[in-house]
Amino acid sequence: MKAQVLKAYDEKLTADQWVSMEDVPDPTITKPTDVIVRIGGAGVCRTDLHVIEGVWRPHMDPNGNALLPFILGHENAGWIEAIGKDVENLKVGDPVIVHPKISSGTCLACRRGHDMHGDGKFPGLDSNGGYAQYLGTSERNIIPLPRTLAPKDVAPYADAGLTAYHVIKKATRHLLPGDRCVVIGAGGLGHIGIQCLKAMCAADIIVVDKSEASLSLAGKCGADHLVKADGNEVEAVMSLTNGQGAEAVIDFVCEHGTTSKGLAMTRPMGSYYVVGYGEDVKVPTVDLVITEKNIIGNLVGTWADLYELMALADRGLVNLTTVEYKLADANQALKDLHNGKIHGRAVLIP
Ligand code: ZN
Secondary structure: OEEEEEOOOOOOOOOOOOEEEEEOOOOOOOOOOEEEEEEEEEEEOHHHHHHHHOOOHHHHOOOOOOOOOEEOOOEEEEEEEEEOOOOOOOOOOOEEEEOOOOOOOOOHHHHOOOHHHOOOOOEOOOEOOOOEOEEEEEHHHEEEOOOOOOHHHHHHHHOHHHHHHHHHHHHHOOOOOOOEEEEEOOOOOHHHHHHHHHHHOOOEEEEEEOOHHHHHHHHHHOOOEEEEOOOOHHHHHHHHOOOOOEEEEEEOOOOOOHHHHHHHOEEEEEEEEEOOOOOOOOOOHHHHHHHOOEEEEOOOOOHHHHHHHHHHHHOOOOOOOEEEEEHHHHHHHHHHHHOOOOOOEEEEEO
């Protein structure tokens, strides 16, 4: 099959080409519960750029370059191409979306439903992913798609959407009508998160972003208040919240100083959710003691989260804007993402 292969890390992201299109062996069924998916669309994600930069290397590839070469792509959807002999509830041709983490199913984390913390590979981060014609995965990772949803239109939900849904689900379990929720960053994840918030709770939604285009998108997604990140965004949020701050602040950026501002926008006993990554969270411990603020990390989501997100998409409560590229143009899609030229989410079509 054809696939886009990562052969070398590029810390400064200055190389002309990051992945190369090659003929590689097709994935094969090796376990009776294995599934092979014919890719209909593979989302192009900022995490792919971070993988190329080597940000994930200390976690995924601590012994040097042992992982390389491998195929990028962790946001995958398509159709069932082949199934192992023990797979009972899927058939060839079914449209599906793929949970990004291959979970064992037998470790404690999996048994508790925390698929993303289970043992097993993370295709596209530590093994062959979906920038390809076919992807090898396991039946545990497959979510059948409702008939209203085409694989190429939903692929980015597999990680970007799932991450947004996961954090919003956590927050909405505590957000009551009359509470305030701040969303920092209305980009690829943020605009899905705002729609999930709107669908799942009655809190007042305040969106903070430095881009007018993103704020306008946030308005269309259901934000109640739009705040331009012009240096006075903390004051603006405080005045919208009677000087108290918001019960929940969800930070999809976590770079360029948003972490200290996000914590400042969080009211005492409120929660600050870390979704984006890049800078360190710095906070005096005495401040946390006095205010009893919570700082909460978030890592993709569970199989059930992705199932629930597909139910929201099926009902038209969450919509995704995608830009299509041919698989052969993966480098262009990655460059466009790096250069801030993609509005919505890029999807590679083999
Ligand atoms: Zn992603």
